[in-house]
Amino acid sequence: MSVVLDISRLEPRQVLFAPSPLSELAEMLHVLSAPDHHPGLRAWATATATGLSSGLADRLAEADFLWHATRADILLPARPAATLAEELDALDERDDETFVASALEISCMAQYHRGVPQPLISAKDAQEARERAAIRGPRQAAFADRLLTDPRGVRAWLRRLFQDCEREFFADAWHDARTRLYADARHKTELLRRKGLAPALTAISPALQLDDQQQRLVIDKLVDGAGTTSDLGLTCIPTAFGRPHLVTMITPGWRPVIQYPITTPDLPRPMTVNLLQARLEALAHPVRMRMCRALARGSHTTGELAAAHGLTAPEASRHIARLKKAGLITTQRRGRYVGYQLDLNTVARLGSDFLDSLLR
Incomplete structure (x- = not known):
């Protein structure tokens, strides 16, 4: 599973690395709405709320x-500006149809199998938007209905909302974050200038890789999607509040946007979806689960594990090989014996409850 972006016609001059005040405000609002996604920002979320x-x-x-849950397209500017006011001005310049479609697209619209939705023009698209909004609750249904019946009024309401956010908390938080964001954007821009497209794009995150022909950018996510830069270029927006989310906007006809969390040396590299799947599948077998309990407590040889779990030596070796391939165990040689032990730091990243159950 991945999001694939065709970059076969993308040139370095078409790539923009730039912070966005509106995009960062959206991430802060997401943290306030879903603080469990961001345990490292819980103190900020509590104090701000x-x-x-x-x-x-x-x-x-x-x-x-x-x-x-996600970010509406209106919150990911393809051409970031220096201030929130400038980005809100640019948002005001969009026509009502584009604004409403991009506001409702993620939460209320289907995928693009029928093209870009036109809820103010198509009665079918408007009805679908209302139905999808109703599934998510009466408050969202009411807001979607307001967008469809009074787009100008809702646009003005949203602008005042964002301006009030700036006054109450965003201005201070943006002042603290923007230095790091601009530094990251400058670093990526210099990398693009000196080394080219591939090193700059893959430096965004370990979750981004180019295919062998360097024609497609593959974004490692638990979702399938596809888009193209064509002649539109690509905008890459760093965020200080977005980790662990890697947000992509690939609306047909729009300049694609990737919003990526900036990294710091003390943060672990994100795990690929394939590696996560391999580790979960390795741990799903009941015998390997029991082996992990022993390996969490100390080093054991294959023979010890076979005897403890009623297995033949080849059976135990196969289970050990599966855990080792998933990167869940470490090895220590003791003379002519090899001992295996669970990598507790790696397992902890999969879930503290699982680790607690092994150590009980």
Whole structure:
């Protein structure tokens, strides 16, 4: 599973690395809406949510679906500006049809099998938007209906909402984050200038790789999707509040956008989907689960594991090989014997509850 972006016609001059105040505000709103996604920002989320005026908190809840699960297209500017006001001005320049379609696209619209939705023109698209919004609850249904019946009013309402966010918390948070974001964008831009397209794009995240022909950018995600840069170029937006999310916008006819979390040396590299699947499958077997319990407590040889679990030596070796291939165990040679032990740091990344159960 992956999102594949055709970059066969992409030239280095068409790639833009730039922070976006609106995009970063969307990430902050997402953190406030889904703090469990961001345990490292829980203190910030708690302090910020506590300090919100009651009126602003209620209004944020109304528009929550724009940033709670994913990010609506209107929150990912293809041409980032220096200030939130400038990006809101650019948003105001979009026609009503484009604005409504991009606001409703992620949460309320189907995929692009019928082309880009036109909810203000097509009664079928409008009905589908209303039905999908209703599935997600009465508040989202009401907001979607307002967008469809009074797009100008909702656009003005959203602009005031974002401006109030800037006044209450965003300005301070953006001031603290923007230095790191601009530094990352400058570094990637210099990498693009000096070494070319492939090193710059793969430096965004270990989850991004080029195929052998360097014609397609493969983004490792638990979702399938495809898009193309064609002659539109590509915008890459760093975020300080977005980790672990890697957001892609590949709306047909629009300049693609990748929003990526900046990294720091103390953070582990993200795990690929294939490796995650291999590790979960390796741990799913009941015998290997029991072996892991022993290996979590200390080093064991194949013979010891075979005797403890009623297995033949070849059977134990096959189970050990599966765990080793998944990167879940380490080896230590003791003379002519080889001992195996569970890599607790690696297992902890899969889930603390699982590790706790092994150590009980």
